[in-house]
Amino acid sequence: MSPAELLSSYRRVLELTLQMKALAETEKWDQFMQTEAARREVLASVEQEKIGKDEVLREIVQEILDLDREITQKVQVWMDELRSILSQMSTVERLNKAYQKR
Numbered sequence: 001m002s003p004a005e006l007l008s009s010y011r012r013v014l015e016l017t018l019q020m021k022a023l024a025e026t027e028k029w030d031q032f033m034q035t036e037a038a039r040r041e042v043l044a045s046v047e048q049e050k051i052g053k054d055e056v057l058r059e060i061v062q063e064i065l066d067l068d069r070e071i072t073q074k075v076q077v078w079m080d081e082l083r084s085i086l087s088q089m090s091t092v093e094r095l096n097k098a099y100q101k102r
Contacts, residue, residue, distance in 0.1 A: 014063060027078065
């Protein structure tokens, strides 16, 4: 992959990461997952490439990492909510089973 192609790919990753952040902030989780899958595909194409000393590329990668930390915090809130809902559903199921047997 040429340096220009590598830079273009990382710019695409940054663009997708920004979209993921916006989707996480608005809790559009289905679109978030689709965008994350697209980003994973682009990342797979640059996985073996070295970024070397290209400062622009290093800045893009650093911005992606910073955004990833923000996204992780937002996703964690969503995961905690889902865990709570599933726990409540499990409790309701156990109660229903307990009272249906009588």
